[in-house]
Amino acid sequence: MLVAMSGGVDSSVAAALLARAGYDVVGVTMKLYHDGDTTPDRPCCSLDSVNDARRVCEAIGAPHYVLNMQQPFHRDVVRDFVAEYGRGRTPIPCVRCNTFTKFRDLLRTADRIDARLVATGHYARVTDGVLHTGLDPAKDQSYFLWGLRREVLSRLLLPVGAQTKAETRAVARELGLRMVASKPESQDICFVPDGDHARVIAEQAGADAPALARGNVVTMDGRVIGEHDGFARFTVGQRKGVPGGSREALFVVAIRPDTREVVVGPREALAGLEVAARELNWLVAPAPAVGDRVQVRVRHRAPLVPGRIAQVTGDAVRVELEAPQFAIAPGQSVVLYDGERVLGGGVIDSRETEPAREPATTRRLPVIAA
């Protein structure tokens, strides 16, 4: 059994629980990017994290290996991250890392060492071959796992998904994993440890990348009300950084990479009743059909809203929502649930939803205007 170990408390406890349950655990830490070994306390890939994972493996009597996966990670995750911002969208690199780096590339390594099972420290559950939400709603990470191939689920164990974070920490202490028990939560994207994604874009695409160049902030009716220093610094639904001075609060409602315009409007303009997505992936068989009622999540930690699968064409899906959702941002994921069961998901691509296709309403996705 191969356990992907970041050096954090969740995957450490996952490995320890499996070892205690009698599994033949092999711990693997993936080195995903290199940022020098001097920055302390980075969530993963730092020397400290590798050392912590190794110490945990030593404690539980499992061999530990470091796999250098910088090249595939850069190819499948970092490059897409930068390109998506360049297209005026807001990507979730963790989804692609799970889909490609962890549950495709790492799985190949598992095959090579005859490890039939793989485990991670994600807060989600696999029951009867179906992905379920983590039991702790505050920690549920199923939103990031919709891109897995369905076959992977039969080989996947997620030992911490059935407990709360507090329980995980308690188990870490109980098992004597002091090196990780009280580690702080990692919130940032691992390769953007300081949260400054513009810096990463500048490094990768150059400081003169269009996504980082000056542009206009315009209202929905085309009035220029200010300037910005790079549309990549904005996300649909964002309020911070939008020029003030209006009577009502303004939010980013669209980003137009062609003209480098950031479109702002009132909160109502953010309400969307429909989501169009691509890269559709179903985690259940048979796949849900058009007309099926589902619950929909359009952002990490956003509440589930009832909806209906309106259209499926190839890898594109359109989902109607029963209640308006605010800030449906292109590049984020839409994940479809049936209660705790995760049915599948896709990458939001709101521009797919042309206003002409159906009668226009004021509550339609404003991003369409882009």
Next chain:
Amino acid sequence: MAGPFYFDHAATTPIRPEVGEAMAPFLGAAFGNPSSTHRWGREARAALDAARERLATCLGARADEVCFTSGGTEADNLAVIGTWRALRKGGRNAVVATTIEHKAVLAAVHQLAKEGGEERLLEVTPSGQVRAEHFDTVVRDDVAIVSVMWVNNEIGAVQDVPRLAGKAKARGVFFHTDAVQAFGKVAIDTARQPVDLLSLSGHKIGAPKGAGAMFIRRGTPIESLFHGGSQDRGRRPGTENVAFAVGLATAAECALREHDAECARLTALRDRLESAIRARVPDIVVHGVGGMRAPHILNVSAPGTDAESMLMALDLAGIAASGGSACQSGSVEPSHVLVALGVPAEIAGAAVRLSLGALTTDAAVARVAEVFPTLVAKARGFAAV
């Protein structure tokens, strides 16, 4: 038959029983400081003096030409940095090393470049031999020191050190050789071979980690890296590690005693392993062939595999090997040696070093010959997905 089998003798070797026995008194009652004038000191001094003489004999050197260090890295640093610093004032500012040196030499050379030295790197042929004509153009009379490793730790390539040292001497250039992998594998005799400095490491020949030595020919200018007392003629201040000096001398004597038989045995095993792998993996790439090779290192790449997964799978199958030089985080990085040989990146990334030694038996070779090709097939099968 299941092992585990140790094929990483180039990384380190088990301590010889004779070495442990020889050191034991100095880890116990004979704990004196060799610089003390009382009986405890005299006892330690006598053992240290004897160890120095015994090691000198093993090298064809005089006792005063042996300097004990903490290992190969310190010896390499002392040779390259110490000699350059002593000679730079005299107008010899350049320092030369091959592109396939151990990091202990390369990083020392880079350090000298930072201190104002001129760094010149010697090219090697695809089989890992120094290009003689390049040596002649690079090693001129503005060079303080040239460093050429006798046996390469990754591919086992053997350099013609006596000849290169002779050429350097003819230009007034001091010659250092990193003989960490060479001792016990090639004939070393400083009385006949004109090297000026030679590095040794204990744990490659059955002494403990942390034991090392350097041969420094009389008259070779050298500046100490450390500052302190006058131990080892001031070349290496600090209270001498008597136990390790005794251990190193004992290990060196053992290695020399078994030199001929062990080299023949390892060569036969290495050849058998190589041909067995070749038979089942016909497109296997063996690195460092075509020139002189040390008997204990077999470095191979199976195209379409990657070293990390192979090493992991080998380890889990009970076979300990290694890849390129390991970086800090324990992850395998492409080897600078294979890159210098002109090996394409994807082949270099598949390189697995199997190094033979005291623990290598017929059964161990048979096991690797069986497992390695199987793992290659498995890796290739899945790589196609």
